[in-house]
Amino acid sequence: MIKSPTRNTIADVARHAGVSKATVSRFLNHRETMLSPEIAKRVEAAVTELGYKPSPMAQALKRGRSRLIGLVVADITNPYSVAVLRGAEQICREAGYLLMLFNLGNEGERESAGIQALSSYKVEGFILNTMGQDAGALLETARQGRPIVLVDRRHQGLDVDFVSLDNWQAVFLGAQHLLDAGYEELLLVSEPIGGVSSRIERVQAFKDFVAQHDAMVSGACVESQAHEQAVLVEALQTLRARAQARSTTPAIIANNAVVTLRVVAAVAQLGWRLGTDIGLVGIDDTEWAPYVGPGISTISQPTDKLGRMAAQCLVQRIAGSNVAPRKALLPGSLIVRGSSCIGVGGVLNVIRIK
Amino acid sequence: MIKSPTRNTIADVARHAGVSKATVSRFLNHRETMLSPEIAKRVEAAVTELGYKPSPMAQALKRGRSRLIGLVVADITNPYSVAVLRGAEQICREAGYLLMLFNLGNEGERESAGIQALSSYKVEGFILNTMGQDAGALLETARQGRPIVLVDRRHQGLDVDFVSLDNWQAVFLGAQHLLDAGYEELLLVSEPIGGVSSRIERVQAFKDFVAQHDAMVSGACVESQAHEQAVLVEALQTLRARAQARSTTPAIIANNAVVTLRVVAAVAQLGWRLGTDIGLVGIDDTEWAPYVGPGISTISQPTDKLGRMAAQCLVQRIAGSNVAPRKALLPGSLIVRGSSCIGVGGVLNVIRIK
DNA sequence: TTGTATGCGTTATCAT
DNA sequence: ATGATAACGCATACAA
Numbered sequence: 001m002i003k004s005p006t007r008n009t010i011a012d013v014a015r016h017a018g019v020s021k022a023t024v025s026r027f028l029n030h031r032e033t034m035l036s037p038e039i040a041k042r043v044e045a046a047v048t049e050l051g052y053k054p055s056p057m058a059q060a061l062k063r064g065r066s067r068l069i070g071l072v073v074a075d076i077t078n079p080y081s082v083a084v085l086r087g088a089e090q091i092c093r094e095a096g097y098l099l100m101l102f103n104l105g106n107e108g109e110r111e112s113a114g115i116q117a118l119s120s121y122k123v124e125g126f127i128l129n130t131m132g133q134d135a136g137a138l139l140e141t142a143r144q145g146r147p148i149v150l151v152d153r154r155h156q157g158l159d160v161d162f163v164s165l166d167n168w169q170a171v172f173l174g175a176q177h178l179l180d181a182g183y184e185e186l187l188l189v190s191e192p193i194g195g196v197s198s199r200i201e202r203v204q205a206f207k208d209f210v211a212q213h214d215a216m217v218s219g220a221c222v223e224s225q226a227h228e229q230a231v232l233v234e235a236l237q238t239l240r241a242r243a244q245a246r247s248t249t250p251a252i253i254a255n256n257a258v259v260t261l262r263v264v265a266a267v268a269q270l271g272w273r274l275g276t277d278i279g280l281v282g283i284d285d286t287e288w289a290p291y292v293g294p295g296i297s298t299i300s301q302p303t304d305k306l307g308r309m310a311a312q313c314l315v316q317r318i319a320g321s322n323v324a325p326r327k328a329l330l331p332g333s334l335i336v337r338g339s340s341c342i343g344v345g346g347v348l349n350v351i352r353i354k
Numbered sequence: 355m356i357k358s359p360t361r362n363t364i365a366d367v368a369r370h371a372g373v374s375k376a377t378v379s380r381f382l383n384h385r386e387t388m389l390s391p392e393i394a395k396r397v398e399a400a401v402t403e404l405g406y407k408p409s410p411m412a413q414a415l416k417r418g419r420s421r422l423i424g425l426v427v428a429d430i431t432n433p434y435s436v437a438v439l440r441g442a443e444q445i446c447r448e449a450g451y452l453l454m455l456f457n458l459g460n461e462g463e464r465e466s467a468g469i470q471a472l473s474s475y476k477v478e479g480f481i482l483n484t485m486g487q488d489a490g491a492l493l494e495t496a497r498q499g500r501p502i503v504l505v506d507r508r509h510q511g512l513d514v515d516f517v518s519l520d521n522w523q524a525v526f527l528g529a530q531h532l533l534d535a536g537y538e539e540l541l542l543v544s545e546p547i548g549g550v551s552s553r554i555e556r557v558q559a560f561k562d563f564v565a566q567h568d569a570m571v572s573g574a575c576v577e578s579q580a581h582e583q584a585v586l587v588e589a590l591q592t593l594r595a596r597a598q599a600r601s602t603t604p605a606i607i608a609n610n611a612v613v614t615l616r617v618v619a620a621v622a623q624l625g626w627r628l629g630t631d632i633g634l635v636g637i638d639d640t641e642w643a644p645y646v647g648p649g650i651s652t653i654s655q656p657t658d659k660l661g662r663m664a665a666q667c668l669v670q671r672i673a674g675s676n677v678a679p680r681k682a683l684l685p686g687s688l689i690v691r692g693s694s695c696i697g698v699g700g701v702l703n704v705i706r707i708k
Numbered sequence: 709t710t711g712t713a714t715g716c717g718t719t720a721t722c723a724t
Numbered sequence: 725a726t727g728a729t730a731a732c733g734c735a736t737a738c739a740a
Contacts, residue, residue, distance in 0.1 A: 009733055020711045025735055035709065056474050057414050058733035061716050066411070068475075076443070082436055089430070089457050098471055101455045103443050117452055120410050121422075264645045288642035291618045363717055374727045379719060389725065412717035415732050 008050045017046035028054065060122050069097045069314060070118035072111065073129045074153075076103040079257060080284055080303060081129055084151055087307025088127055095315045097124070108133040115141060125314040127151060131196055132158070147317035149310045154197045159325050161313040163306050165283075166329035167198055170299045171205035173334050174253050174281040177297070179217055182342050183251030183279040185243035186210065186219035187235065189263055190255035193223060202255055202283070218242070224262050233266045240278065249342055251279025257286050264292055280339040283332070294338025302330050362404045371400035382408065414476050423451045423668060424472035424480045426465065428507075430457040433611060434638055434657060435483055438505055441661025442481055449669045451478070462487040469495060479668040481505060485550055486512070501671035503664045508551045513679050515667040517660050519637075520683035521552055524653045525559035527688050528607050528635040531651070533571055536696050537605030537633040539597035540564065540573040541589065543617055544609035547577060556609055556637070572596070578616050586620045594632065603696055605633025611640050618646055634693040637686070648692025656684050 014021045019039060026033055027043040035043075046052070060066035069092050073081040089099050100123055102114035112134040115126065125147040132138070132155030142148055142160065149161045175186060188206040193199045203221050210219035222235040236252075243250035254260035260282030264274070272278050274293040282289070285300035309328055368375045373393060380387055381397045400406070414420035423446050427435040443453050454477055456468035466488040469480065479501040486492070486509030496502055496514065503515045525542075532540060542560040547553045557575050564573035576589040590606075597604035608614035614636030618628070626632050628647040636643070639654035663682055 010735095011733080021734080022712080022736080023710060026710085029735075033709085039710080053470075053474060055415075055733055057411055057420070057476055058716090059735080061409075061411050061415055061718090061732090062734050062736085064716080076436060076440055079433075082430060086430055086457065086459070089455070090459070098475065099455050101443070101453050103440065105440070105444070116407075120407060121452070122411055261641055261645065268645065286642070287615055288640070288646060291615065291622065291647070292642060292645045361717095364719095365717080375718080376720085376727060376729090377725090380726085383719075387725085393726080409717050412732090413719080415716090415734090416718045416720085418732080 007055070008052050010052070010054070013043070013046045013050055013052045016050060017042040019043060064122060065124050066122040067097055068100050068118075068121060068123040069311070070100050070102065070115070070121075070123035070126045071129075072102045072104065072114045072118070072126065074104050074108070074131055075106045076101075079286060080152070080301070083301075083303030084129065084307035084310070087304040087309075088311040089307075091308045091311035091315065095311075097315070104130060112137040119146070124318045125149070127310050127314060128155075129153060131194065132156065147314055149313045149317075151306060151310050152198050161310075161317070161326050161328075163310045163313065163328045164198065164330070165301045165306070166331050167201040168205040168208070169329070170283060170301075170332035171202050171253065172209055173332060174283070174297075174299050175206065175209045175217075175219075177334055177336070178251040178253070178279050178281060178340060179213065181251075181279065181340050182249060183340075184217050184248040185239060185246060185250040186217055186253065187239045187250065188219065188221045188253045188255065189224050189232065189235070189259050190221060191223065191259055192225060199255060206253065218246075224259055226262075229262065229266060229269075232262055233269060236263075236266055236270060236272075236278070240272075249277070249279060251281070251340070254280065254282040257282060257284040260284070260286075260289075260296060260298075264296070267293075274339045275341045276343055279342070281334075285335055289335070290337060294341070297337045297340035298335045299332040300335055301332050306330060361409070362406050364406070364408070367397070367400045367404055367406045370404060371396040373397060418476060419478050420476040421451050422454050422472075422475060422477040423665070424454050424456065424469070424475075424477035425483075426456045426458065426468045426472070426480065427483045428458050428462070428485055429460045430455075433640060434506070434655070437655075437657030438483065438661035438664070441658040441663075442665040443661075445662045445665035445669065449665075451669070458484060466491040473500070478672045479503070481664050481668060482509075483507060485548065486510065501668055503667045503671075505660060505664050506552050515664075515671070515680050515682075517664045517667065517682045518552065518684070519655045519660070520685050521555040522559040522562070523683070524637060524655075524686035525556050525607065526563055527686060528637070528651075528653050529560065529563045529571075529573075531688055531690065532605040532607070532633050532635060532694060533567065535605075535633065535694050536603060537694075538571050538602040539593060539600060539604040540571055540607065541593045541604065542573065542575045542607045542609065543578050543586065543589070543613050544575060545577065545613055546579060553609060560607065572600075578613055580616075583616065583620060583623075586616060587623060590617075590620050590624060590626075590632070594626075603631070603633060605635070605694070608634065608636040611636060611638040614638070614640075614643075614650060614652075618650070621647075628693045629695045630697055633696070635688075639689055643689075644691060648695070651691045651694035652689045653686040654689055655686050660684060 010021050010024050013024045024043055056067055092099050100118055102118055104110050108131040111130050115137045119141060127149050129151040138158055152164050154162050190199050210217055224232045239250045252263055254263050267274055274280055281297045283299045285298040289296040289298050364375050364378050368378045378397055410421055446453050454472055456472055458464050462485040465484050469491045473495060481503050483505040492512055506518050508516050544553050544557060564571055578586045593604045606617055608617050621628055621632060628634055635651045637653045639652040643650040643652050
């Protein structure tokens with residue numbers, strides 16, 4: 001091992017092996033081309049001797065490809081995004097790619113900037129979990145032949161690989177469970193729809209479910225904002241009144257973990273008992289779900305698998321695959337805890353001390 | 355705006371403006387050098403006309419710098435890491451840097467690989483939240499003049515900028531609060547120390563606190579593993595027995611959010627009431643803390659600020675600052691909830707349904 | 709089979 | 725003040 005102030009270049013290896021740079025390059029990239037075994041040995045020796053690693057930057061400049069994959073997420077704070085990120089990172093690494101991260105911080109208008117920034121580093125593909133506010137930049141990169149995989153949120157007019165929870169299945173699973181458990185007045189609580197496809201689909205699935213069971217169950221939807229808890233509280237009160245009028249118990253499906261927590265807060269504020277006074281199933285399982293109130297029943301997403309599939313799609317495309325855009329809808333699984341059991345009696349003892 | 359299959363290069367701009375590439379480059383990089391106003395106008399016009407953006411790859415190859423910052427985290431699953439990441443990303447972006455992420459997935463032995471991978475992309479600096487198992491690669495990059503900032507965990511023999519919670523202050527704050535609230539038999543629960551500096555410091559701080567109050571409070575420490583809940587449960591039983599022997603109430607300081615949840619699980623398993631039967635203060639505030647049992651009291655870390663400071667340190671260093679390595683210790687703040695109030699009576703109604 | 713020369717898009721060192 | 729040119733590290737068309 002030779003220590004050098006600056007990394008060894010292909011020229012160093014060539015000199016060391018007594019061959020030309022081209023030969024070294026061929027040895028590295030085109031093993032299949034016949035090169036005399038003796039030379040190959042020499043080059044190989046020199047490479048290991050010097051611990052030579054090609055410069056990805058130079059390669060990128062030359063090839064126009066970078067061994068980089070761009071990941072743009074709407075909000076890195078969302079545990080869902082992180083979970084996906086984790087699976088994606090693993091696959092990328094195994095395939096020899098590094099991840100470049102761009103976080104939108106829920107500012108959808110920065111999506112374009114993010115994509116361009118990553119593009120300028122010649123990322124070979126994109127994994128996107130964004131709101132798709134910028135069709136332009138996306139279509140442009142798609143046109144340039146850079147593969148794109150959409151996670152959880154599909155974008156209008158962008159016919160590319162798509163990996164997501166099967167929202168219909170998930171909502172039906174949760175709703176049917178609540179129905180079976182004896183709750184017949186349902187409310188779906190969502191973050192503001194804002195054109196996000198997964199939210200739209202979950203709402204639609206919920207409406208479909210209710211329509212299919214209109215003799216038994218009635219349902220409504222409400223959008224919940226972070227700083228408008230009052231709206232949510234009021235919605236819950238209305239819901240319960242309706243339920244009591246029909247002498248049944250109300251229940252909620254929360255569209256994601258963020259909303260689940262808001263619902264929990266509202267229920268706590270009302271002094272109701274989760275499970276007994278009101279049922280709750282949240283989409284997204286979290287590590288805290290078992291310990292909030294009587295335990296929150298959830299629909300768990302296979303987040304790790306989602307991330308891995310997204311990355312795998314991308315890697316295949318980059319490798320040249322030209323199959324038609326795939327739509328992978330993975331099923332969620334129901335995890336039953338106390339919040340969807342009538343009579344469990346879990347009261348939320350939330351005490352706030354100033 | 356001209357549409358081209360490939361991005362415009364500096365040569366295009368030069369041609370468009372009727373000047374040489376060198377002039378364009380000067381206009382872009384060395385505004386201070388005098389160039390005739392008339393030429394400057396022409397170049398500027400051409401640049402905007404063509405929407406020219408320099409290629410970071412080519413710049414990196416030439417300059418040896420990349421406008422990239424490498425972020426290596428021990429475990430992206432840890433909300434703490436994400437929170438820090440978020441602040442760091444913001445500052446980096448504002449300073450015109452992009453973040454390259456490498457997640458160790460708690461496999462410390464991959465740290466070296468991560469650093470080398472990022473190095474090969476000529477990242478201009480590193481933000482590290484790792485276990486520091488690989489002094490070699492680190493010292494090497496430090497020697498190459500690439501700045502490093504350590505977050506939360508300092509590494510042996512690496513005298514660089516360091517940003518962290520003030521662990522002494524945090525632990526003392528929590529312990530004193532528990533003491534004031536009437537808990538006099540304390541137990542610190544930590545993830546396996548494993549040479550992680552922040553864990554070591556918190557344990558040491560705890561021991562110091564107990565030593566300073568040995569007339570009033572007694573304390574012990576236990577390491578908790580994910581798959582050894584029994585050990586934790588037993589530790590809690592022992593703790594409570596000791597407390598009862600002294601006719602006081604026991605309390606726990608949980609070293610981070612992961613451990614907090616394990617403690618909650620153990621307390622639930624034992625059927626104890628948080629607050630009343632056993633006190634709990636957890637380091638790291640989380641969005642779920644208010645809703646678990648009677649609410650979990652926490653020591654909140656200024657994670658966003660930590661991330662921002664780390665990035666700021668790095669950006670300064672990259673800009674050439676040569677001040678002595680800084681140690682920034684930020685204070686945590688106490689958030690009191692039911693889990694540290696005797697007599698609150700919050701029982702955890704955890705119900706598991708197969 | 710191997711070497712030479714050129715170019716990827718910049719910046720920097722020379723001249724002019 | 726500006727332009728020609730080499731160099732960054734690599735891959736490849738072409739020549740040998």
